Each structure stands twice: as structure tokens, then as C-alpha cells.
Amino acid sequence: MTDLSPSDLAKDAAARAGVALVQDGMRLGLGTGSTAVFMVHRLAERIRAEGLRLRCAATSRATCDLAGQLGIQIEELDEIGWLDLTLDGADEIDPDLNLIKGGGGAHLREKIVAAASDRMVVIADPTKVVETLGAFHLPVEVIPFGVETTITHIRRLLDSLDLTHRPILPRQRDGxxxxxxxxxLILDLSLDVITDCSAISSGLHAIPGVVEHGLFLGMCDLALVGAPDGSVIEMTKPEVTA
Structure with missing residues (x-):
């Protein structure tokens, strides 16, 4: 990888640090997104150089295809069973390691894989670190049937949480x-600031038609934030005091 932008250099640094956690014989979950692309490339390099024996599950067709092109064998999650480690990116990371994910539209599979792992490690560049979640649109995956009714339920939920008149945007690609x-389908909620993540999470889960949302609460164990100079900062969960 040459001629990388500062952002890509930071993503690559984080990806290298994440892949450094991989040990021979591990069962891995491979995330989706721009930083995960660097991670899959770096993982393939280690497999070729060290002969690592790994069992890998992918969180999207895109990651599965990339891994296959680089010689990484992908198995179904149910064939592997429980995973030792999942490496994935994030769209936002707060100081408690709560996340917004789903910019690539894979948050349903990403959450299933992360929940089936002993450890979830997020790799990211510094722009993903925020004080409060919400500036990035919150993705909500919904079934196509009755989507307008589902939108009505979501709007009522937002109204009840003092998030009135926030846009609910059906995601489009290529028109x-x-x-x-x-x-x-994915509905992107433009919330600006999420002051009560738990209330939105539980409220969305209670709506028929909602399959999954992009809030990952209490799931991330470690965040590795890369910088363009190759350095990496480790973010860990704050200690809980009695």
C-alpha cells in the first residue's frame, strides 16, 4: 500500500495494531468498512509470512470477497462456533467505548459476530473518536414490508425522547x-446528539419491523486509534468505581 492519505495511514496503523493481537489457532471475526479493508490486507500478510492457522468468519459479502481474493478462507459463523476475537471498525467511538456502526450497511451481521466473540477490538482513525455519539447518522435496518408504518413508530419514539423533527432518511445508493x-432497507436517523443511548436502543428494539440498529453498547473491549505517523493510542473502558 503506497501513496496513502493521512487518514488512510492512520487506518493502516490501527489495522496493524489490531492484527498484531492475532495468535495462531484463533477463531476470528472480520469486520466491514474502510479500516477493515486495511485489516484484512494486513492479516493476509501475516498468514502468508507466518503460516498462521486461523478460522475466520466475515461480517459481510464484501469482506468475504476481499478475504477470498487475498487467500483467507472464510467459514460460516455457525460452522466455527464461538470466536476468540473480532476486529472491526466504527463510525463513532465515545469515551465509554460505545459505538455507532453501520455506515457500510453491515451492522446486523457485525453485531451478531461481535456478540459471538470473547473480545471485540475496534480499529479506527482519530476522526471516529467523539465525546458524545450522534453526529454520525444512526443506521436502523428495517424490513421492506410496512416501512412507512415502521417510520411512524420510529418518529413517535424520537418524539417521546425529545428528538422531535429529526430527519429519518431512507438510505440510497446510485439513485x-x-x-x-x-x-x-436502512433508515439513517439524523440525531445530532444522543443523550440516552439505552433508551433509543431499547425503544428501537421494541418496534415491529426494526431488525437491528447501529448502537453497539457495552460490546467493545478495546479501541485502537491510529495516527498518520504510525502511532496507536489504546482506549479501554473506564474503571467502574463503587
Missing amino acids: RLFRTDEDN
Whole structure:
């Protein structure tokens, strides 16, 4: 990888640090997104150089295809069972390691894989670190049937949380509605600031038609934040005091 932008250099630094955690014999979850692309490339390099024996599950068709092109064998999650480690990116990371994910539309599979792992490690560049989640649109995956009714329920939820008049934007790509790997739709919620992540999370989960949302609360164990100079900062969960 040559002629990288400062942002890409930071992503690559984080990816290298994440891949350095991989040990021979591990069962890995491979994330999706621009930083995960660097991670898959660096992982393939280590496999070739060290002969690592790994069992890997991918969080999207895109990651599966890239891994295959680089010689990494991908298995179904259910074939592997429980995972030792998942390496994935994030769209936002707060000081408690809560995340917004789903900019690439893979947050359903990403959450399933992360929840099936002993440890989730996020790799990111510094722009993803925020004080409060919400500036990045919150993705909500919904089934196509009754989508307008689902939007009405989401709007009522937002109203109840003093988030009135926040835009709910059906995601599009190339002038058409975006479809996930599960053939569902994504609604992007423009919330600006999320003051009560738990309330939004539980409220969205209670709405028929909502498949999954992009809030990852209490799931990340470590965040590795790369910088263009190759350095990496480790973010860990704050200690809970009695």
C-alpha cells in the first residue's frame, strides 16, 4: 500500500495494531468498512509470512470477497462456533467505548459476530473518536414490508425522547434504495446528539419491523486509534468505581 492519505495511514496503523493481537489457532471475526479493508490486507500478510492457522468468519459479502481474493478462507459463523476475537471498525467511538456502526450497511451481521466473540477490538482513525455519539447518522435496518408504518413508530419514539423533527432518511445508493446483505432497507436517523443511548436502543428494539440498529453498547473491549505517523493510542473502558 503506497501513496496513502493521512487518514488512510492512520487506518493502516490501527489495522496493524489490531492484527498484531492475532495468535495462531484463533477463531476470528472480520469486520466491514474502510479500516477493515486495511485489516484484512494486513492479516493476509501475516498468514502468508507466518503460516498462521486461523478460522475466520466475515461480517459481510464484501469482506468475504476481499478475504477470498487475498487467500483467507472464510467459514460460516455457525460452522466455527464461538470466536476468540473480532476486529472491526466504527463510525463513532465515545469515551465509554460505545459505538455507532453501520455506515457500510453491515451492522446486523457485525453485531451478531461481535456478540459471538470473547473480545471485540475496534480499529479506527482519530476522526471516529467523539465525546458524545450522534453526529454520525444512526443506521436502523428495517424490513421492506410496512416501512412507512415502521417510520411512524420510529418518529413517535424520537418524539417521546425529545428528538422531535429529526430527519429519518431512507438510505440510497446510485439513485436507488440501498439493500443490505439480508435484502433489508436502512433508515439513517439524523440525531445530532444522543443523550440516552439505552433508551433509543431499547425503544428501537421494541418496534415491529426494526431488525437491528447501529448502537453497539457495552460490546467493545478495546479501541485502537491510529495516527498518520504510525502511532496507536489504546482506549479501554473506564474503571467502574463503587
